Amino acid sequence: MQDLFTRFTLDEASEFLFGETVNSLRDKDSEFITAFNYAQMITAWRFRVPFWQYFVPKRRLLREVGVLDKFVLKIINNAIARKEAKEKSGEVPSDDEKGIHHDNLLDHFLHYQTENGFSKTYLRDMLLNFMIAGRDTTASLLTWTVWYLVEHPEVAEKVYNEILSVLGSTSIPTYDDIKKLKYQKQVINEVLRLRPPVPFNMRQSVEEDVLPNGYYIPPHTIVSYSAYVTHRMTEYWGEDADKFDPDRWGPERVGSIKPFMFVPFHAGPRICLGQNLAYTTAQIALTRLLQNFVFKPVTGFEPQKFGDIVLFSRNGVEVMVEKRNPVQL
Numbered sequence: 001m002q003d004l005f006t007r008f009t010l011d012e013a014s015e016f017l018f019g020e021t022v023n024s025l026r027d028k029d030s031e032f033i034t035a036f037n038y039a040q041m042i043t044a045w046r047f048r049v050p051f052w053q054y055f056v057p058k059r060r061l062l063r064e065v066g067v068l069d070k071f072v073l074k075i076i077n078n079a080i081a082r083k084e085a086k087e088k089s090g091e092v093p094s095d096d097e098k099g100i101h102h103d104n105l106l107d108h109f110l111h112y113q114t115e116n117g118f119s120k121t122y123l124r125d126m127l128l129n130f131m132i133a134g135r136d137t138t139a140s141l142l143t144w145t146v147w148y149l150v151e152h153p154e155v156a157e158k159v160y161n162e163i164l165s166v167l168g169s170t171s172i173p174t175y176d177d178i179k180k181l182k183y184q185k186q187v188i189n190e191v192l193r194l195r196p197p198v199p200f201n202m203r204q205s206v207e208e209d210v211l212p213n214g215y216y217i218p219p220h221t222i223v224s225y226s227a228y229v230t231h232r233m234t235e236y237w238g239e240d241a242d243k244f245d246p247d248r249w250g251p252e253r254v255g256s257i258k259p260f261m262f263v264p265f266h267a268g269p270r271i272c273l274g275q276n277l278a279y280t281t282a283q284i285a286l287t288r289l290l291q292n293f294v295f296k297p298v299t300g301f302e303p304q305k306f307g308d309i310v311l312f313s314r315n316g317v318e319v320m321v322e323k324r325n326p327v328q329l
């Protein structure tokens, strides 16, 4: 499931960002995918072991980064040409008209390009930044959600029954349907608690400071924190902190979850910009999967948590997938 979800989120992110999918579910060895995976792997190593960069064969890295740049710049050039052609034909409202709807983020940025003076390089960096931020994180969330549903069939059944009552077994969920899938969101929050996709994070102080608990922080000091640890502290979550229990997010108990106890998307001014997109993507994907399939355990398989930049399973996640028959309501 992990491999499939990593490819799914790359396809989904590229469609949302550029209006064109990179189709990695169909072709996982394309030039773009190989370049993206390689550049990301090297960057992660540089983050973990700063001296590593002296040993990285630069020629391959530069070549792969060149592939990514060329790919994204071509999409930007095409989008600019499309926009100019439409403007010439009078099809699109002028830039200062309000309330315009855009099909993808690139078109949205292009709409504001003139007033903000976005260069092509800036647009390229912004799009790749969104892609890197959203791809593995959402894939990790979906992977662990499927794993917890396999481990807790009674929860899976409840999630499925909620889907049946809100939209049935065949419809594609609308945004309004998703908002009604409240138990499903509880399950997702519980997965984000026990398997936060970004398990560790850090900040560096610009000047001296004192944390709310009284710790003195000298200037230019790196302070690291772990969402993974915070989400399991019994002083916040109770003696059953390690237990997978989506009901702790139900209306009766959710009030005891205070801000900063739950930080899968970080917190404060640099909180994740994509959290709503992440919830929506995960909920739509999960709904469509559960409408069509039942996930069951593979005897003897146990995923091995791997706390890299993103929390994945070292050996992936293996499940049995059984086709469901549509239900007539």
Ligand code: HEM
Pocket (backbone or CB within 6 Å): 013, 129, 130, 131, 133, 134, 135, 137, 138, 141, 196, 197, 198, 201, 202, 264, 265, 266, 269, 270, 271, 272, 273, 274, 275, 277, 278
């Ligand atoms: C379950 C999915 C996701 C999780 C757990 C997650 C988590 C995070 C975290 C912890 C940060 C803070 C990083 C830091 O500043 O050190 C962050 C930042 C960010 N995320 Fe996400 N993210 C997810 C999905 C997405 C998606 C789908 C997008 C957009 C396509 C996205 C875009 C961003 C951006 C642009 C930032 C930087 C915000 C800033 O620095 O002001 N994320 N995310």
